[in-house]
Amino acid sequence: MHILITGATGLIGKEIVKCCHEKNFSVNYLTTSKDKLVQEDNYRGFYWNPSSGEIDLKCLSGVHAIINLAGASLSKRWTTAYKKEIIRSRIESIQLLKKALDEVDHQVESFVTASAIGIYPDSYDNYYEEDESLVENSFIGKVVEQWEEEADTLSGNKFSLVKVRIGLVLSKKGGALPEIARPVKFYAGTTFGDGKQWQSWIHSKDLARLFLFVVENKLNGIYNGVAPNPVSNKKLVKEIAAVLKKPLILPGIPESLMKVILGEMAYVLYASQRVSSKKIEESGFNFDYPNITLALKEIY
Numbered sequence: 001m002h003i004l005i006t007g008a009t010g011l012i013g014k015e016i017v018k019c020c021h022e023k024n025f026s027v028n029y030l031t032t033s034k035d036k037l038v039q040e041d042n043y044r045g046f047y048w049n050p051s052s053g054e055i056d057l058k059c060l061s062g063v064h065a066i067i068n069l070a071g072a073s074l075s076k077r078w079t080t081a082y083k084k085e086i087i088r089s090r091i092e093s094i095q096l097l098k099k100a101l102d103e104v105d106h107q108v109e110s111f112v113t114a115s116a117i118g119i120y121p122d123s124y125d126n127y128y129e130e131d132e133s134l135v136e137n138s139f140i141g142k143v144v145e146q147w148e149e150e151a152d153t154l155s156g157n158k159f160s161l162v163k164v165r166i167g168l169v170l171s172k173k174g175g176a177l178p179e180i181a182r183p184v185k186f187y188a189g190t191t192f193g194d195g196k197q198w199q200s201w202i203h204s205k206d207l208a209r210l211f212l213f214v215v216e217n218k219l220n221g222i223y224n225g226v227a228p229n230p231v232s233n234k235k236l237v238k239e240i241a242a243v244l245k246k247p248l249i250l251p252g253i254p255e256s257l258m259k260v261i262l263g264e265m266a267y268v269l270y271a272s273q274r275v276s277s278k279k280i281e282e283s284g285f286n287f288d289y290p291n292i293t294l295a296l297k298e299i300y
Helices: 011-022 080-103 139-154 177-185 204-216 233-244 255-270 278-282 292-299
Strands: 002-006 026-031 043-049 065-068 110-116 160-166 168-170 201-203 221-225
Touching: 002 011, 011 026, 011 204, 065 080, 065 204, 080 139, 110 139, 110 204, 139 160, 139 255, 160 204, 168 177, 168 204, 168 292, 177 233, 201 204, 201 292, 204 221, 204 278, 221 278, 233 292
Parallel strands: 002 026, 002 065, 026 043, 065 110, 110 160, 160 221, 168 201
Antiparallel strands: none
Protein backbone atom coordinates (compact mmCIF):
# COMPACT_ATOMS: atom_id res chain seq x y z
CA MET A 1 0.00 0.00 0.00
CA HIS A 2 1.11 3.56 -0.73
CA ILE A 3 0.01 6.29 1.71
CA LEU A 4 0.26 10.09 1.56
CA ILE A 5 0.60 11.72 5.00
CA THR A 6 0.37 15.37 5.97
CA GLY A 7 1.93 16.19 9.34
CA ALA A 8 4.24 13.18 8.96
CA THR A 9 7.06 14.83 10.91
CA GLY A 10 4.90 15.49 14.00
CA LEU A 11 4.41 13.26 17.04
CA ILE A 12 1.53 11.20 15.64
CA GLY A 13 2.82 11.35 12.07
CA LYS A 14 6.19 9.84 12.98
CA GLU A 15 4.46 6.95 14.75
CA ILE A 16 2.23 6.31 11.73
CA VAL A 17 5.23 6.38 9.38
CA LYS A 18 6.95 3.81 11.61
CA CYS A 19 3.86 1.56 11.48
CA CYS A 20 3.68 1.95 7.71
CA HIS A 21 7.28 0.84 7.28
CA GLU A 22 6.73 -2.13 9.60
CA LYS A 23 3.96 -3.21 7.21
CA ASN A 24 6.16 -2.48 4.17
CA PHE A 25 3.86 0.37 3.10
CA SER A 26 5.43 3.20 1.10
CA VAL A 27 4.96 6.74 2.40
CA ASN A 28 4.73 10.04 0.57
CA TYR A 29 4.56 13.06 2.83
CA LEU A 30 3.79 16.75 2.41
CA THR A 31 5.82 19.39 4.22
CA THR A 32 5.99 23.18 4.22
CA SER A 33 9.73 23.01 4.97
CA LYS A 34 11.88 22.39 1.92
CA ASP A 35 14.79 21.38 4.16
CA LYS A 36 12.69 18.41 5.40
CA LEU A 37 12.36 16.92 1.92
CA VAL A 38 14.01 13.50 1.51
CA GLN A 39 13.80 10.98 -1.31
CA GLU A 40 14.09 7.35 -0.22
CA ASP A 41 12.61 4.17 -1.65
CA ASN A 42 9.73 4.04 0.81
CA TYR A 43 9.71 7.61 2.17
CA ARG A 44 9.42 10.54 -0.25
CA GLY A 45 8.82 14.17 0.61
CA PHE A 46 6.88 16.73 -1.44
CA TYR A 47 6.48 20.45 -0.89
CA TRP A 48 3.20 22.18 -0.24
CA ASN A 49 2.01 25.49 1.21
CA PRO A 50 -1.70 25.52 2.08
CA SER A 51 -1.62 29.28 2.78
CA SER A 52 -0.57 30.07 -0.80
CA GLY A 53 -2.29 27.11 -2.43
CA GLU A 54 0.95 25.48 -3.62
CA ILE A 55 1.22 21.69 -3.83
CA ASP A 56 3.41 19.27 -5.77
CA LEU A 57 0.80 17.10 -7.50
CA LYS A 58 3.34 14.30 -7.89
CA CYS A 59 2.68 13.57 -4.20
CA LEU A 60 -0.46 11.68 -5.29
CA SER A 61 1.31 9.40 -7.74
CA GLY A 62 0.50 5.77 -6.90
CA VAL A 63 -1.15 6.74 -3.60
CA HIS A 64 -4.00 4.53 -2.29
CA ALA A 65 -4.83 6.46 0.89
CA ILE A 66 -4.39 9.89 2.48
CA ILE A 67 -3.92 10.52 6.20
CA ASN A 68 -4.33 14.20 7.03
CA LEU A 69 -2.80 15.41 10.30
CA ALA A 70 -2.10 19.01 9.23
CA GLY A 71 -2.90 21.90 11.56
CA ALA A 72 -1.21 24.47 13.77
CA SER A 73 -0.35 23.29 17.29
CA LEU A 74 -2.82 23.98 20.09
CA SER A 75 -0.02 24.22 22.66
CA LYS A 76 0.92 27.83 21.90
CA ARG A 77 -0.78 30.78 23.59
CA TRP A 78 -4.11 31.52 21.94
CA THR A 79 -3.76 35.12 20.88
CA THR A 80 -6.45 36.49 18.58
CA ALA A 81 -4.09 36.13 15.61
CA TYR A 82 -3.02 32.61 16.54
CA LYS A 83 -6.61 31.44 17.02
CA LYS A 84 -7.23 32.43 13.40
CA GLU A 85 -4.14 30.44 12.39
CA ILE A 86 -5.36 27.34 14.27
CA ILE A 87 -8.59 27.37 12.25
CA ARG A 88 -7.09 28.53 8.95
CA SER A 89 -4.34 25.89 8.93
CA ARG A 90 -6.87 23.08 9.27
CA ILE A 91 -9.36 24.41 6.74
CA GLU A 92 -6.81 25.39 4.09
CA SER A 93 -5.03 22.03 4.30
CA ILE A 94 -8.20 20.10 3.50
CA GLN A 95 -9.18 22.58 0.79
CA LEU A 96 -5.80 22.18 -0.93
CA LEU A 97 -5.92 18.38 -0.76
CA LYS A 98 -9.43 18.46 -2.24
CA LYS A 99 -8.24 20.75 -5.06
CA ALA A 100 -5.29 18.44 -5.79
CA LEU A 101 -7.55 15.37 -5.92
CA ASP A 102 -9.87 17.16 -8.33
CA GLU A 103 -6.96 18.01 -10.66
CA VAL A 104 -5.32 14.61 -11.11
CA ASP A 105 -6.33 11.09 -12.10
CA HIS A 106 -5.68 9.35 -8.77
CA GLN A 107 -6.06 5.91 -7.16
CA VAL A 108 -7.07 7.11 -3.68
CA GLU A 109 -9.48 4.71 -1.98
CA SER A 110 -9.45 6.12 1.56
CA PHE A 111 -9.15 9.60 3.08
CA VAL A 112 -8.64 9.80 6.85
CA THR A 113 -8.39 13.10 8.67
CA ALA A 114 -7.58 13.91 12.26
CA SER A 115 -10.23 15.58 14.40
CA ALA A 116 -10.55 15.99 18.18
CA ILE A 117 -12.77 14.98 21.09
CA GLY A 118 -12.87 18.67 22.01
CA ILE A 119 -16.07 18.84 19.97
CA TYR A 120 -17.94 17.08 22.81
CA PRO A 121 -19.52 19.30 25.48
CA ASP A 122 -17.68 19.63 28.80
CA SER A 123 -19.41 17.19 31.18
CA TYR A 124 -18.67 15.10 34.25
CA ASP A 125 -21.64 12.79 33.59
CA ASN A 126 -22.01 12.12 29.84
CA TYR A 127 -20.33 9.24 28.06
CA TYR A 128 -19.90 10.36 24.48
CA GLU A 129 -20.28 8.23 21.39
CA GLU A 130 -19.78 9.41 17.81
CA ASP A 131 -23.47 10.15 17.17
CA GLU A 132 -23.54 12.99 19.74
CA SER A 133 -25.06 16.07 18.04
CA LEU A 134 -24.25 18.73 20.64
CA VAL A 135 -21.06 20.76 20.20
CA GLU A 136 -18.99 22.20 23.04
CA ASN A 137 -19.49 25.97 23.30
CA SER A 138 -15.80 26.87 23.37
CA PHE A 139 -13.08 27.87 20.94
CA ILE A 140 -11.96 24.25 20.59
CA GLY A 141 -15.51 23.08 19.97
CA LYS A 142 -15.89 25.63 17.17
CA VAL A 143 -12.51 24.68 15.68
CA VAL A 144 -13.39 20.99 15.48
CA GLU A 145 -16.87 21.72 14.13
CA GLN A 146 -15.44 23.79 11.25
CA TRP A 147 -12.64 21.27 10.70
CA GLU A 148 -15.10 18.40 10.29
CA GLU A 149 -17.47 20.44 8.13
CA GLU A 150 -14.59 21.13 5.73
CA ALA A 151 -13.71 17.42 5.69
CA ASP A 152 -17.32 16.62 4.80
CA THR A 153 -16.89 18.47 1.49
CA LEU A 154 -14.92 15.40 0.37
CA SER A 155 -17.85 13.06 0.96
CA GLY A 156 -19.03 13.18 -2.65
CA ASN A 157 -15.93 11.35 -3.86
CA LYS A 158 -15.64 7.62 -4.53
CA PHE A 159 -13.17 7.02 -1.70
CA SER A 160 -14.11 6.31 1.91
CA LEU A 161 -13.93 9.23 4.36
CA VAL A 162 -13.11 8.93 8.07
CA LYS A 163 -12.71 11.53 10.82
CA VAL A 164 -10.73 10.30 13.85
CA ARG A 165 -11.55 12.30 16.99
CA ILE A 166 -8.31 12.16 18.94
CA GLY A 167 -8.10 12.32 22.72
CA LEU A 168 -5.10 12.96 24.99
CA VAL A 169 -2.17 11.28 23.22
CA LEU A 170 0.30 9.64 25.59
CA SER A 171 3.92 9.52 24.47
CA LYS A 172 7.32 10.11 26.02
CA LYS A 173 8.41 11.87 22.84
CA GLY A 174 6.08 14.85 23.03
CA GLY A 175 2.53 16.06 23.51
CA ALA A 176 0.93 16.64 26.90
CA LEU A 177 2.34 13.74 28.92
CA PRO A 178 5.90 15.08 29.42
CA GLU A 179 4.39 18.39 30.57
CA ILE A 180 2.09 16.65 33.06
CA ALA A 181 4.89 14.38 34.27
CA ARG A 182 7.58 17.05 34.64
CA PRO A 183 6.30 18.53 37.94
CA VAL A 184 5.70 15.00 39.26
CA LYS A 185 9.37 14.18 38.65
CA PHE A 186 10.37 17.22 40.70
CA TYR A 187 8.06 16.39 43.63
CA ALA A 188 5.55 19.08 42.64
CA GLY A 189 2.94 16.86 41.00
CA THR A 190 -0.67 17.93 41.33
CA THR A 191 -4.07 17.87 39.67
CA PHE A 192 -5.78 20.64 37.74
CA GLY A 193 -8.65 21.88 39.87
CA ASP A 194 -10.35 19.11 41.84
CA GLY A 195 -9.02 16.52 39.40
CA LYS A 196 -12.48 15.07 38.75
CA GLN A 197 -12.55 16.01 35.07
CA TRP A 198 -12.45 13.07 32.68
CA GLN A 199 -9.38 12.51 30.50
CA SER A 200 -9.99 10.34 27.45
CA TRP A 201 -6.51 9.24 26.44
CA ILE A 202 -4.77 6.93 23.98
CA HIS A 203 -1.23 5.54 23.69
CA SER A 204 0.50 6.99 20.61
CA LYS A 205 1.27 3.51 19.27
CA ASP A 206 -2.38 2.48 19.47
CA LEU A 207 -3.41 5.71 17.74
CA ALA A 208 -1.00 5.07 14.86
CA ARG A 209 -2.33 1.53 14.50
CA LEU A 210 -5.90 2.85 14.60
CA PHE A 211 -5.26 5.24 11.69
CA LEU A 212 -3.88 2.40 9.59
CA PHE A 213 -6.74 0.13 10.64
CA VAL A 214 -9.39 2.51 9.27
CA VAL A 215 -7.34 2.89 6.07
CA GLU A 216 -6.85 -0.84 5.49
CA ASN A 217 -10.50 -1.61 6.23
CA LYS A 218 -11.83 1.37 4.24
CA LEU A 219 -14.08 2.41 7.10
CA ASN A 220 -16.44 5.38 6.77
CA GLY A 221 -17.67 8.00 9.21
CA ILE A 222 -16.51 9.25 12.59
CA TYR A 223 -14.44 7.19 15.04
CA ASN A 224 -13.19 8.19 18.48
CA GLY A 225 -9.41 7.84 18.80
CA VAL A 226 -9.40 7.03 22.52
CA ALA A 227 -8.58 4.00 24.66
CA PRO A 228 -11.39 1.96 26.28
CA ASN A 229 -10.88 3.23 29.83
CA PRO A 230 -10.99 7.02 30.40
CA VAL A 231 -9.65 8.21 33.77
CA SER A 232 -10.06 11.29 35.92
CA ASN A 233 -7.27 13.85 35.91
CA LYS A 234 -6.57 12.87 39.53
CA LYS A 235 -6.26 9.19 38.57
CA LEU A 236 -3.96 10.06 35.65
CA VAL A 237 -1.60 12.10 37.82
CA LYS A 238 -1.63 9.43 40.55
CA GLU A 239 -0.73 6.72 38.03
CA ILE A 240 2.10 8.83 36.61
CA ALA A 241 3.42 9.37 40.13
CA ALA A 242 3.17 5.64 40.89
CA VAL A 243 5.07 4.65 37.74
CA LEU A 244 7.73 7.29 38.44
CA LYS A 245 7.77 6.35 42.15
CA LYS A 246 7.18 9.95 43.26
CA PRO A 247 4.80 11.33 45.91
CA LEU A 248 1.95 13.76 45.32
CA ILE A 249 1.84 16.46 47.95
CA LEU A 250 0.43 19.64 46.44
CA PRO A 251 -3.23 20.73 46.25
CA GLY A 252 -4.95 21.11 42.89
CA ILE A 253 -4.12 24.18 40.79
CA PRO A 254 -7.17 26.45 40.43
CA GLU A 255 -8.29 27.31 36.90
CA SER A 256 -8.07 31.03 37.65
CA LEU A 257 -4.31 30.72 38.22
CA MET A 258 -3.73 28.75 35.02
CA LYS A 259 -5.71 31.34 33.07
CA VAL A 260 -3.24 33.97 34.24
CA ILE A 261 -0.34 31.78 33.08
CA LEU A 262 -1.76 30.30 29.86
CA GLY A 263 -4.68 32.53 28.95
CA GLU A 264 -7.68 30.96 27.23
CA MET A 265 -5.66 27.83 26.43
CA ALA A 266 -5.98 26.82 30.12
CA TYR A 267 -9.47 25.60 29.23
CA VAL A 268 -8.13 22.33 27.81
CA LEU A 269 -6.63 21.35 31.19
CA TYR A 270 -9.97 21.55 32.98
CA ALA A 271 -12.43 20.35 30.30
CA SER A 272 -14.08 17.01 31.02
CA GLN A 273 -14.92 14.66 28.15
CA ARG A 274 -15.55 10.98 28.83
CA VAL A 275 -15.48 9.39 25.39
CA SER A 276 -16.31 5.86 24.21
CA SER A 277 -14.11 3.61 22.05
CA LYS A 278 -16.93 1.10 21.51
CA LYS A 279 -17.45 1.85 17.79
CA ILE A 280 -13.86 1.26 16.68
CA GLU A 281 -13.62 -1.88 18.85
CA GLU A 282 -16.82 -3.27 17.32
CA SER A 283 -15.20 -2.68 13.91
CA GLY A 284 -12.49 -5.18 14.91
CA PHE A 285 -9.74 -2.98 16.32
CA ASN A 286 -7.91 -4.25 19.42
CA PHE A 287 -5.98 -1.96 21.73
CA ASP A 288 -2.51 -3.00 22.88
CA TYR A 289 -2.77 -0.52 25.77
CA PRO A 290 -6.39 -0.52 27.00
CA ASN A 291 -5.71 0.77 30.51
CA ILE A 292 -3.68 3.67 31.85
CA THR A 293 -1.29 1.63 34.01
CA LEU A 294 -0.26 -0.59 31.12
CA ALA A 295 0.23 2.43 28.84
CA LEU A 296 2.34 4.37 31.34
CA LYS A 297 4.51 1.36 32.20
CA GLU A 298 5.30 0.90 28.49
CA ILE A 299 6.11 4.59 28.09
CA TYR A 300 8.29 4.92 31.22
